[in-house]
Amino acid sequence: xxxxxxxxxxxxxxxxxxxxxxxxxxxxxxxxxxxxxxxxxxxxxxxxxxxxxxxxxxxxxxxxxxxxxxxxxxxxxxxxxxxxxxxxxxxxxxxxxxxxxxxxxxxxxxxxxx
Amino acid sequence: xxxxxxxxxxxxxxxxxxxxxxxxxxxxxxxxxxxxxxxxxxxxxxxxxxxxxxxxxxxxxxxxxxxxxxxxxxxxxxxxxxxxxxxxxxxxxxxxxxxxxxxxxxxxxxxxxxxxxxx
Numbered sequence: 036x037x038x039x040x041x042x043x044x045x046x047x048x049x050x051x052x053x054x055x056x057x058x059x060x061x062x063x064x065x066x067x068x069x070x071x072x073x074x075x076x077x078x079x080x081x082x083x084x085x086x087x088x089x090x091x092x093x094x095x096x097x098x099x100x101x102x103x104x105x106x107x108x109x110x111x112x113x114x115x116x117x118x119x120x121x122x123x124x125x126x127x128x129x130x131x132x133x134x135x136x137x138x139x140x141x142x143x144x145x146x147x148x149x
Numbered sequence: 150x151x152x153x154x155x156x157x158x159x160x161x162x163x164x165x166x167x168x169x170x171x172x173x174x175x176x177x178x179x180x181x182x183x184x185x186x187x188x189x190x191x192x193x194x195x196x197x198x199x200x201x202x203x204x205x206x207x208x209x210x211x212x213x214x215x216x217x218x219x220x221x222x223x224x225x226x227x228x229x230x231x232x233x234x235x236x237x238x239x240x241x242x243x244x245x246x247x248x249x250x251x252x253x254x255x256x257x258x259x260x261x262x263x264x265x266x267x268x
Contacts, residue, residue, distance in 0.1 A: 039191075067255060078153075078240060078259040079192070124191050128255055135255050136182060136205060139191030 037062040041125050041140035048115055048147050056110040056143045058125035067128040068101055068108040069137065074121045115147045151175065153260035155241050161266045167229035170263045174243030182257060183216055183226050184240040192240055198224065199246055231267045238262040
């Protein structure tokens with residue numbers, strides 16, 4: 036079945052450092068890809084998404100490009116802030132039902148130190 | 150626009166007791182999802198509704214879990230009897246579904262979750 040593999044955390048960075056969180060997926064067809072973020076004590080929030088190959092999703096300084104040839108959707112940010120500390124989940128849309136449902140990775144915890 | 154509402158936020162019960170969670174999706178969203186998120190893992194889909202019908206309940210442990218969305222709006226998820234391994238965060242999400250267009254149909258919006266501890 037479909038699956039998502041993320042780099043294991045925790046990831047600890049200093050403020051203004053460059054961030055990469057790797058994500059690869061296995062899926063049939065051409066799924067949509069998502070990054071969700073979960074701040075402490077809160078539910079998941081959609082960070083960005085891409086619906087077809089070579090699309091770049093972006094939001095709040097974060098970017099990810101849908102790479103079909105490498106089945107990857109790595110999350111990047113050029114300069115992280117303390118407020119970016121959270122758990123980041125990569126997900127693919129599984130179209131097993133009449134409408135898709137999300138398959139999530141295990142999450143990567145990011146801690147940004149001042 | 151109000152987001153997805155869930156209650157209660159926290160619940161502690163003993164094993165073999167029953168518990169129920171409630172979810173009110175974003176107004177106008179046809180599709181509603183319940184996920185289980187065990188500590189240190191990503192959310193796992195339990196059940197998906199479109200309006201008041203079940204689309205996918207293949208991963209719902211039906212011997213103890215049940216869910217309903219009788220009027221196609223809010224939904225309840227019940228566990229009876231609870232086991233220790235049911236300790237998790239239960240997340241509700243909603244999406245526009247077929248009433249939306251393009252990528253908007255599938256984007257899911259999550260509630261804050263209910264944290265369940267079974268002792």
